[in-house]
Amino acid sequence: MLKIDKYAAIDIGSNAIRLLIATVLEKEGYETQFKKTSLVRVPIRLGADVFLQENISQENYLRMVDAMHAFRLLMKNHKVVAYRACATSAMREAKNGKQIAKKLLDETEININIIDGNDEAAIIASTDLKDLISDNKVFLYVDVGGGSTELTVFANGKTVVSRSFQLGTVRIINDMVRESIWDEVRDWIKENTAQYEKVDCIGSGGNINSIYRYSGTKVGKPLSYFYMTNFFEKVKSYTYHERIFELQMNPDRADVIIPATRIYLSAMKWAKAKNMFVPKIGLADGIVKSLYNEKKAQELEVQ
Template sequence: MSKAAPVAVIDLGTHSALLLIAEKQAGNGFTVLKEDFKVTRLGAGIEKDEILLPQNQENTFKELREFKKEIEAFGCGQVTVLATEAMRRAANALTFLDALHKEFNWQVKVLTPEEEARFSYLGAISVYEDFTSKLFTVIDVGGGSTEITKGRGKEIERSRSFPVGVVRLAERFDYRERMVSFDIPTVQEILDAQFDEAELKKLTEDTFLVGTGGTITTAAAIHHGMETYDPNVINNTSLTLDQLLMMFEDLNARSLEERRQVKGLEAGREDVIIYGLMIYIHLMQRAGVWRIRISAGGLRHGFLLANV
């Protein structure tokens, strides 16, 4: 019997695109062959203009062509693009997706907020041993939205998507390089209004709080001073609220050029990282939780798990 061809999943987000190439395994699982990450800024400006700007579309297509080379090199038999908040919001999303399908002929799924939360949750918890019986609350802070999902193992009990992410928050402040003291109450008001129904205060002591997505994995990489991203190290990392607060203060005090020199901080995140950290800090303070575990598993991994 011939071996099945690898499959590829692309998470096409508001700020970045992430590629996963994997082989399906017998039973419910897969083996990762390749992962890649590109900053596209596809949804930059959407808060103001409500469309995908031409230069962002061009840059996204440029990066997707690089993904295509990797996909073809592995001989992938199926390619699925998962589109999220930017595609849900942009007035010209259909035009963009038509162009994408015409050039690449890839299957595209525009996920509902519920589907996005479900797949992010499944991907995030999958990196932990014996995850089937544990209680989890997973926070996925993306570019355009934040998903908070509670469950026991693979069984989801409650899931919510909130229309605030690192890009949308950064745009509210015109990508201000540094936040000053009088900005913080305004940020708190914005986040309080957005997360009013998050129900994080109901977390129990036996619940694993897990963070996934670019902000928190970047925070873990910075914590370790990573020069080469290693998901296995990320998956064995937890950060305290105090560590995130100190990281925010350190990065906020630096210029964009100085941030680019920080080991672990990927190029293209230097102007949004402080906004993502503020979201995580706010949610942890709201929950009264002092530590968060980090998962390199995410939307693309969860989609594969749900569809192998």
């Protein structure tokens, strides 16, 4: 007998807020399947508020209220059995972040967990990467967001080390990143990958997904360092409006794509990686999987 449930994850990032609804399929004797059913993205750029003004503005708070009401209705319509909302860099750095979370709970009944960088990296690392991560390969996982970049080294099929850096696309376009942060990221990557003969990268985040779609690369095949370099030079040669009109990018993607590509390229260079795999998984996927695992653990306790 096939058991079908839906779970949801709300990812409140620095560049956008996302709702992922996933269908989980369970059949005795088979591996559980996770299928993305719906993904809604709202470009509320909280990072622009927080990194410049240190607070979430009233205007963006009201936009968040609308988004959460909409997400709640969508989850109700999909008959979601469990959900979790996690906020990352922007809300955890906002002076009024906790206050905003409480107001949103009162207004929309959606409880927001403000997680730190290590929790974020751990949730991302818990995503199902077994199709890529084998016992005899080494990967540097690079998740680029608006406010931070999470890095994880996988070796021998296991997580070796993770770290979060305040290096994000919204920070960069607002000139909020000191040069020493780049040095810290470079030193960390080199220190934690130098002992391995070969390292490949795994890219996560909306920007690398956008680059992957643009490349036309066959699903499962990686982006090469050569392609990433050429793409970087190409997008830099276009103006913001040309990237929107000629490259068909969304307005809130067309400005952050350049700093994002620079971060991915830099990570590849410092790890001496020739390839970047793009499995299209991230924080929201990790949230869904953790919710499912918690529910299964509770069922075992009851038994």
